[in-house]
Amino acid sequence: MVDVKMTVETSPERVFEVLADGWTYAAWVVGASHIRDVDKGWPARGTRIHHRVGSWPVLLDDITKVHVADPPRLLELEARAWPFGTARIRLELRETEPGTTEVLMSEHAIRGPGRVLPEAAQALVLVPRNRESLRRLADLAKGRAAV
Structure with missing residues (x-):
């Protein structure tokens, strides 16, 4: 499991408002480039975001599915980008003081080529990517608070 806080x-x-708006997924998830559809009821368990991953002209259509949702504390996702693999992503939100939230993002490969890589090798790619994803998530959440 590769963690970033x-x-x-x-x-x-x-913060959870942003996570609960499936149409913002490509705005904060590094690698997601376009949202094609969001299942009604997102982020209920089993609902999906239908997205594109990559950069033009190399784009892959795939999905991200909710595995566990416990607003506003937890969202666990299964993100696919086949043929590269599937990852389990856990976002835990904890209020550390009024108006301040610690976000812990944990990710690990569960299927595909990434699954056989040692955690240290996965971390080389996932830590910078997930740090940037959390920066984007934070900006979107702070922007909502300012409105």
């Missing part, structure tokens, strides 16, 4: 100067509810 970030502190966000807003409430867990504001």
Whole structure:
């Protein structure tokens, strides 16, 4: 499991609002380039975001599915980008003081080529990518708080 933490100067509810808006997925997830559809009821267990991964002209259509949702504390996803693989991503939100949230993002490969890589090798790619994803998530959440 590769973990990245970030502190966000807003409430867990504001952060979860961004996570609960499936149409913002490509705005904060590094690698997701376009949202094609969001299942009604997102982020209920089993609902999916239908997205594109990559950069033009090399784009792959795939999905991300909710495995566990416990608003505003937890969202666990199964993200596919086949043929590269499938990952389990866990986002835990914890209020550390009023108006401040610690976000812990954990990711590990569960299928595909990434699964056989040692955790240290996965971390070389996932830590910078997930740090940037959390920066984007934080900016979106803080922007919602400012409105």
